[in-house]
Amino acid sequence: MYFDRHFSLITGYRFLLKDVIKYIAIIDYFFDSKYKILDIGCGRKPYKKLLKKSAAKEAGADYVGLDVCECEYANPDIIGNSENIPCDNSSFDAVMTVFVLDDSFYIKKTFCEISRVLKDGGYYFAFEAQSTSIHNPPFDFFRFAPNAMIELAKEVNLELIRYDTYGGDFANVGFGFISIIRNTLSSLRLEPLLGPIFYLPINVIFRLLDLIGRLKVFRNKYKNNSLGYFYIFKKVENA
Structure with a gap:
């Protein structure tokens, strides 16, 4: 079972789970050789099994999970948070977040940190919500429309490659x-x-x-009221 009990079939969010799995599974196809990826807010690392060597390429993930603590709900490789990532500059080929950014109050600092630990040419994969109920109090601060994500990323040299909606x-x-x-x-x-x-x-x-x-x-009329989006950004060199 992926995620936690709220994403299992018995509690009713199975159709969202299918979208998350579909999008995370494509990350591997962006790399022709082994790559190093940081999963911010990894929990018990449910996504790690989706990042594996594909049959067509020599790709495969050197996966590192980060979370705020080690407990019943999290089993990270390193302990930290998105606003202060305890990793060196340019140390990852990719970074991913799945329903994490809404928990960060200092969101600009989070984007700065994501860009800092990414190598030039590296990718940031984000699966984030635009519409969802209040959760995880008191650590639930924001929802993200595409324009907000694109502008926040642009400020730290992350260029949008594509984005897709999930759940209209x-x-x-x-x-x-x-x-x-x-x-x-x-x-x-x-x-x-x-x-x-x-x-x-x-x-x-x-x-x-x-x-x-x-x-x-x-004509995409039923996508406007989207639950959220899957984004792919690429880090560009400073001009």
Whole structure:
């Protein structure tokens, strides 16, 4: 199982999990030889298994996980935070964050640190939320629209290569249903018993609707209310 209990099938976010896995799995294809990647906010390193040598290339990840502590929820290789990364300048070919930036209050410092530890020509892969419920209090500060991410990155010599949405209007509706059902059943102490009965059909129905909404005929109209985005930035040399 990837992530934690909130991303397992039984709690209802399976369609988001599929998008995360799909995007992280492509990181390996940006490198023709072995590369070193820093996973900021690694938790128990659920993404490490997705970064592996592909059949077509000699690529493969030398993976380093960073988190704020070693505990039940985190098993990092190094302890630190995104605003003060305890690594040398230009020490990584890639950096990745997955639902991490919203926990950083000094967000400009985080971007500076990401750029600092990246080699010139290195890549920053970010999977971040634009719309989600309040979580992890008191460490939940921001949501990120594309223009904000692009401008923050530009200030530290990170150039946008591409970005894609995950979860449009239909996914937002599905998430809303899941949240309402979970809160109601939890209050009645029935969530463990009845939750899966509701979550599974919601996943199936709204995942399908989300995929249909991405067809070209709809001209991206159902992507505007996106849950979030997957970004790829490349570090450019100082002018």
